[in-house]
Amino acid sequence: MIYIRDEEFIRGNCPMTKEEIRILSISKMKLDSGYNVLDIGAGTGSISIQAAKICNKGHVTAIEKNDEAIDIINKNKEKFSVNNLKILKGEAVELLNSINETYDAIFIGGSGGNLEKIIESCYAKLKNGGNIVLNFITISNVYKSMETLKRLGLNAQCTQISISKTRNKTYMLMANNPIFIVSAEKV
Template sequence: MKYIKDEEFLRGDCPMTKEEIRILSISKMELEENHKVLDVGAGTGSVSIQAAKICTEGKVIAIEKDEEALKTIYLNKEKFNANNLEVIEGSGGAVLATLEDTFDSIFIGGSSGELEEIIKLCHDKLNNNGTMVLNFITLNNVHTAMETLKSLGYKIQCTQVSISKTRGQSYMLIALNPIFIVCGKKTIEED
């Protein structure tokens, strides 16, 4: 599998899940080529595009409300020929309430202050044994996500990742923001 590098994406002024975090998050999503994937708060579409390239026989739906980000997603979709990617314009909660699809894996990259509601709506859209992966910078959101997933019966794990990279030709390391990757596995016991 070829992972797409940050510099390959068109970016503009939109937030983007950085390469190393994207690769770790995608691996935790446990994607198969026939999976249906949902990306809530898709930003530039980097996770959506990478998922679409893995799920070649499946489908990826990206939800985004920001106009600048939407322009960037459409440009990246075209650049990477991600024909199995559908972009839905709107806020996560509003769009999720109308979606009839169910998904094998869900990624939440942005929630615009509606995190608990979005997780609960995504729970209803996630297939049993599916994974929900969420990325955060703030401890508040980590706590909210883990408590919400726990209350819904998920098996949860949180990984904190710190990345530093050299800049230019020097050996000086520049640190990126630490990121928390929360992964929840939906397991409903059958009677």
């Protein structure tokens, strides 16, 4: 499996799930070529694009509310020749109520402050045996997500990842924000 590097994505000023976090999050979704995937808070579309490349016989739906981000996702969709990606513009809670599909894997990268409602709606759309993966930078969102998943009967796990990379041609390491990856499988 080939992963897309950060510098290959068109970025703009939109948030992007960084390469190492993206690879780990995708691996926790346990994607297969025929999977249908939902990406909420898609930002630049890095998760959506990578998932669409892996799930080339399935499809990916990206939800994003920011106009600039939607423009960037469309540019990345074109750049990477992804034809199995549908982009929906709007608030996740409202859009989730109008979606009648079910998904093999769901990624939540942004919640706009509606985390519990989004998780509850996603749970109803996640197939049995499907995986939900969430990324956070705040401990409060980790707690909210794990408590909500627990209330829904899922056994959630949390992994905290810290990435540092050398800067330019020096050996000085520059740290990115630690990221919490919460994952659970619906049984």
